[in-house]
Every structure is written in structure tokens, then in C-alpha cells.
Amino acid sequence: MFPANFEYFRAASVEEAVALLHRHKDAKVLAGGHSLLPIMKLRLAEPAALIDIGHIHILKGISHHRNGIRIGALTTHATIARSEVLQRECSLLSDAAAHIGDPQVRNKGTIGGNIAHADPASDLPAVLLALGARIQMAGPAGDRTVAASDFFTDLLETELREDEVLTAVDVPAIAESAGASYLKFEHPASGYAICGAAAVVDMDGGSCRSASLAFNGVTAIPHHAVAVGDALAGSDISDEAIAAAIEANLRIEEPLGDIQASGEYRVELAKVYGRRALQQARDRARS
Amino acid sequence: MGQQVRIEVNGTTHEREVDPRTLLVHFLREDLALTGTNVGCETSLCGACTVLIDGEAVKSCTQLAVQADGTSVTTIEGLAQDGELHPLQTAFHEEHGLQCGFCTPGMILTAVDLLNDNPTPSADEIRQGLKGNICRCTGYHNIIKAVQRAAEGGAS
Ligand SMILES: Cc1cc2nc3c(=O)[nH]c(=O)nc-3n(C[C@H](O)[C@H](O)[C@H](O)COP(=O)(O)OP(=O)(O)OC[C@H]3O[C@@H](n4cnc5c(N)ncnc54)[C@H](O)[C@@H]3O)c2cc1C
Ligand code: FES
Ligand code: FES
Numbered sequence: 001m002f003p004a005n006f007e008y009f010r011a012a013s014v015e016e017a018v019a020l021l022h023r024h025k026d027a028k029v030l031a032g033g034h035s036l037l038p039i040m041k042l043r044l045a046e047p048a049a050l051i052d053i054g055h056i057h058i059l060k061g062i063s064h065h066r067n068g069i070r071i072g073a074l075t076t077h078a079t080i081a082r083s084e085v086l087q088r089e090c091s092l093l094s095d096a097a098a099h100i101g102d103p104q105v106r107n108k109g110t111i112g113g114n115i116a117h118a119d120p121a122s123d124l125p126a127v128l129l130a131l132g133a134r135i136q137m138a139g140p141a142g143d144r145t146v147a148a149s150d151f152f153t154d155l156l157e158t159e160l161r162e163d164e165v166l167t168a169v170d171v172p173a174i175a176e177s178a179g180a181s182y183l184k185f186e187h188p189a190s191g192y193a194i195c196g197a198a199a200v201v202d203m204d205g206g207s208c209r210s211a212s213l214a215f216n217g218v219t220a221i222p223h224h225a226v227a228v229g230d231a232l233a234g235s236d237i238s239d240e241a242i243a244a245a246i247e248a249n250l251r252i253e254e255p256l257g258d259i260q261a262s263g264e265y266r267v268e269l270a271k272v273y274g275r276r277a278l279q280q281a282r283d284r285a286r287s
Numbered sequence: 288m289g290q291q292v293r294i295e296v297n298g299t300t301h302e303r304e305v306d307p308r309t310l311l312v313h314f315l316r317e318d319l320a321l322t323g324t325n326v327g328c329e330t331s332l333c334g335a336c337t338v339l340i341d342g343e344a345v346k347s348c349t350q351l352a353v354q355a356d357g358t359s360v361t362t363i364e365g366l367a368q369d370g371e372l373h374p375l376q377t378a379f380h381e382e383h384g385l386q387c388g389f390c391t392p393g394m395i396l397t398a399v400d401l402l403n404d405n406p407t408p409s410a411d412e413i414r415q416g417l418k419g420n421i422c423r424c425t426g427y428h429n430i431i432k433a434v435q436r437a438a439e440g441g442a443s
Contacts (some may be wrong), residue, residue: 001329001348008290008307008353030354037349038331038434049343053397078343102419104334107343108350127398191418248436 003040007049012127012132014138014165020021021138021163024049028163031074033091033111034105062086068172073112074225075166078103080111089173092180093197096127099184101191112166115151118158118221120256121192125222127182129214130198133171139164155220176210176280178202178285181277184216185269187260194261195219195269201237203285208237211281213274218255218266225250227276242278246271271274292356296321297365307434312336313346314352315362322361323392327421334420337393338362344400348421363392366399375437376396384433387423394420398434408424 004276007024011017021027027049030036039045058073062083069090071080080086100106100114100123114124114143115135121133126134128148135151137144140163151159160166174180180285184196196216202209215223227249228264252270289304296319303318315321316339325336329348336348339361366373373393380383385391394417399406401416408416413434414427422430 002310002313003308005306005308010353030351033351033354034331035351037351041329052354055357075349101417102334104337104344104346104419105343107400134364 001041002192003037004042004043004045004046004271008052009049010052010055013056014053014167016167017051017056018138018140018163020049020051021165021194023080024051027051027066027162029053029116031110031116032108033102033113034109035113035117035119053165064169065170070113071169071171073167073169074110075112075127076110077101077106077111077114081106081129090171090172092127092131092182092200093124093171095180095244096123096182096196096198099123099182099186099191105191115169116150116158116160116166118156118217119192120155120220121194121223123184123186123196123216126196126198126214126216126224128169128213129222129224129254130180130210131163131174132172133169135159136170137164137167138167139253143167145170148164149224152221175202177204177285179281179286181280181284183208183273183277183280187274191220195266195273197270197273197277199274199281200233201235201278201281201285203282206236206284208235209234211237213280215252215270215274218252218270220254220256223270226276227251228274237278237282239279242275245277246274249276288308290353290356290433294355294357294360297361299438305333307351307353309352309409311338311350311352311355311360312346312347314355315347315360318352321362321364325389325392327389327393333390334397334417335390336418337395337396339400342400344397344419352373360406361396361399363395364394373399374440375402375434378433378440379430382429382433382436384425384430390420390422394422395429398437401434402438406438408434411436 028047032048059072077097086094133148184193193216211229231245257263324336327333331349
């Protein structure tokens with residue numbers, strides 16, 4: 001099993017990658033290849049050209065940026081999982097990356113590819129929504145940035161235009177007073193999320209200053225349950241308060257259903273995993 | 288249209304022209320006749336095709352040869368040194384960590400990467416570390432024991 005023919009170009013810089021994408025119709029960026037190559041081998045995708053960005057070193061790495069942390073698009077899941085900066089300041093992301101697929105997948109898969117591919121079963125989209133991350137992109141008209149909550153537009157569709165390269169993801173450091181949790185019900189073979197829940201809870205003594213909850217796997221685009229977070233802000237975020245906030249405010253329209261799990265089942269999973277993730281985030285904030 | 292690549296495999300540098308759609312596993316098996324790297328599922332799940340690229344375990348069925356340009360690849364053929372089996376190979380042998388042997392090259396190369404990162408893994412860490420490698424024969428029990436034995440002997 002191997003892909004259909006394509007023209008291969010290796011970009012030495014982001015500018016060159018953008019120029020190549022602009023010049024070649026039906027071209028795709030190649031990063032780690034761990035979402036793109038499997039679908040090309042199955043001939044579900046037959047791009048005319050691949051623009052390999054794998055050698056653009058400036059796109060790799062994790063650094064402090066303004067009040068948060070900037071992660072280059074080509075940074076692998078393994079690097080994110082091992083990053084001491086992220087483990088200390090944004091453990092939600094490093095924890096979630098540590099649970100992607102398996103070690104080989106984490107050695108090649110990149111954060112940029114993970115979100116550009118926008119597979120509903122991917123782990124990182126909900127995490128980035130819960131964190132309030134921002135996505136950096138470069139195109140022929142220059143650079144632009146969008147909030148993670150505006151990035152995902154439909155099943156496998158994003159804000160990225162055909163001639164744009166995703167360059168980085170900016171995440172805020174999680175406050176000292178906050179805790180976070182990512183929990184998933186995973187597919188036993190691939191590790192992909194059938195339902196994943198990401199939660200960040202910021203505490204002010206005994207009361208909840210803010211809460212953010214988002215889901216993977218349940219809907220075509222990751223679902224940010226803003227109303228659940230709003231209902232918990234100002235509460236004591238007890239187990240009862242969490243259960244009540246989810247019961248009253250978690251509204252999931254058009255859940256995905258497939259051979260692994262029906263839509264109804266995924267909604268039930270979201271309630272349970274959402275509750276547990278909020279509880280764990282709260283407990284981590286207190287400890 | 289061919290693409291020139293320069294890939295070091297088991298210490299020998301190979302310069303070849305490859306069709307860009309050639310998968311690394313086919314480059315190794317067909318162009319270099321290194322058939323120790325197996326093709327199992329072809330769908331990135333079984334890990335039989337695992338090799339080390341610059342020391343990191345990678346499924347070579349999900350990698351183009353052109354992506355490995357400029358890297359150093361280790362296959363199962365490259366593990367033994369001067370006729371001496373690698374400690375993980377010895378441990379798989381002694382603990383009966385294989386039956387048909389099909390998954391073994393991938394298991395061992397993944398375990399090499401695991402022990403480099405974590406020289407003293409717990410049984411659970413070994414299981415997590417070998418999550419991307421499927422064995423149809425052994426029930427995994429002896430595979431875990433083999434990796435533990437190699438770790439105890441300081442295999443990395
Ligand atoms: C067996 C297996 C199990 C997996 N399990 C999980 C899992 O449990 N959880 C999970 O989240 N993921 C999982 N994945 C997916 C993995 O995380 C992928 O690596 C990731 O989704 C894609 O990253 P990549 O660098 O390999 O992208 P590629 O495959 O190279 O690209 C994917 C898509 O994104 C585009 N793209 C990539 N980078 C950019 C960029 N910088 N700018 C613009 N477009 C870009 C490409 O054109 C392509 O359309 C699994 C994959 C495999 C093979
Ligand atoms: S053959 Fe590559 S993972 Fe199965
Ligand atoms: S020993 Fe036969 S597949 Fe593992």
C-alpha cells in the first residue's frame with residue numbers, strides 16, 4: 001500500500017512553503033505525515049503535490065512568549081509531553097500529548113498537523129479550546145492569528161487557507177491558583193479519543209473564579225461548553241454543583257455516531273468525562 | 288521524477304534516487320534488501336515496521352523515504368555489534384519473548400528507544416511503551432519480562 005504519485009517539494013523556510021503552496025494547486029503541507037500518509041495510502045487523499053516543511057527548524061520548539069508559551073507547529077507530541085516548561089506551566093497540554101496514540105506516533109506527529117488535520121477524535125483541539133489558545137498562521141498576505149475557538153470550522157475543516165502554513169500555537173500559562181485535567185475514553189487500538197474532556201478550573205479560596213470545559217470526539221468540531229463554565233463561576237464547585245451545571249447546561253447538538261460509539265452514547269460519555277475532568281481540575285487547583 | 292536522498296542505515300551511508308512516494312519501509316526492504324523490518328498492518332497500527340530514526344522509534348510504513356533524507360536509521364540488522372547480540376536481543380531469546388518472531392524486530396527497536404529514555408521502567412511503563420506494537424502470538428507476558436531483564440542488565 002503506497003500513495004498515488006505526487007510532486008515533492010522541500011521548503012527551506014516558511015516563506016518558501018507559502019510560495020510553493022500559492023503556486024501549486026491541490027498541494028498539501030507534509031509535517032510528520034501521521035495523519036496525511038495513512039489517508040494517502042488508502043487513496044482517500046491524492047494531492048498533486050506535497051510541500052515538506054519537516055526541515056524548517058524554526059518551526060520546532062517551545063519558548064516563553066509574552067505572558068504565555070509559544071509552541072512551534074512542527075514540535076512533536078513527544079517533545080511537548082517531555083517539556084519541563086509545559087509540565088510546570090501548562091501541564092494540561094503536556095499531559096494530553098503524552099496520551100496521544102503510542103510512542104512511535106508521538107515521535108513523528110506534530111501539534112500543527114494534529115490541529116490542521118482537525119480530526120474530531122484528536123486530543124489536542126479540546127485542550128487548546130479549554131486553554132483559550134491562539135493559532136498563528138502565515139500566508140501570502142502576511143501573518144494572522146485566530147483564537148482556537150474560531151479555528152475549527154467543520155469536520156476536517158479549519159480556518160487555514162490553502163496557501164497558508166500554520167506556524168505556531170500560543171497557550172497561556174495556567175495560573176498558580178488553577179488546576180487542569182484531560183481525561184479520555186479512548187479507542188483501544190489507535191488511542192484516538194471516542195470522547196475526551198479538557199477542563200481548567202481557577203479557584204479563589206473556596207470558590208470557583210472561572211471554569212473552562214471542552215470536548216473532543218463527540219462532535220464534528222471540538223465543543224467548548226461555555227455555559228457549563230459560566231454556571232460554575234462563583235460557585236463552590238462541589239461535586240453537586242458540577243453535576244447540576246452539566247445537567248442544566250451541557251447541550252451537545254448533532255453528536256457523531258459510528259461503528260465504535262453511537263451519538264447518544266458519546267453524549268453520555270461527555271457528561272461523565274466532563275464531570276470527572278472538572279472534579280480533577282478542581283482538586284488539583286486546591287492541592 | 289526521482290528525488291535524491293542520503294540516508295545512513297546501520298552505519299553505512301546510501302545515496303539513492305527514490306520515487307517520492309516510496310515509503311521508508313519499502314526503501315529499506317526493496318532498495319537496500321534489509322528485510323528484517325517487517326510489514327504487518329500497513330495502517331500505522333501494528334508496529335512491525337518500527338525502525339529507529341536518529342534514535343527515535345518510528346513506524347517506517349508511515350514515513351516517506353524522502354522524509355528520512357539526512358538522517359541515521361537503525362534497523363534490526365544493525366543492532367548486533369561484532370557478532371554480539373544486543374542485550375535486548377539476548378533477553379528476548381532467553382525469556383522466550385517471541386514465537387513466530389514477526390513482531391520482534393519492531394518490539395526490540397521500540398524497546399531500545401524506551402530504555403534510552405527510561406533505563407529502569409516498571410512493568411506498566413513497558414506496557415505503555417510498547418503500546419504501538421502488536422503481537423499475535425505471545426500474550427506479551429514474556430516480552431515484558433525480556434525488556435525487564437535487559438533493563439536489569441543495563442541494556443541501553
Ligand atoms: C496509529 C495512530 C494513532 C494516533 N492516535 C492519536 C491519538 O490518540 N490522538 C491524537 O490526537 N492523534 C492521534 N494520531 C494522529 C497524530 O497525532 C498525527 O500525528 C497528527 O494528527 C498529525 O500530525 P502530523 O505532523 O503527522 O501531520 P501530517 O500528517 O503531516 O499532516 C496532517 C494534515 O495537516 C496539514 N498540516 C500539517 N502541518 C501543517 C502546517 N504546519 N500548516 C498547515 N497545514 C499543515 C497537512 O497538510 C495535512 O492535511 C494518531 C495517528 C496514528 C497514525
Ligand atoms: S506495518 Fe507499519 S505499523 Fe503495521
Ligand atoms: S511473536 Fe508472533 S507476532 Fe509476536
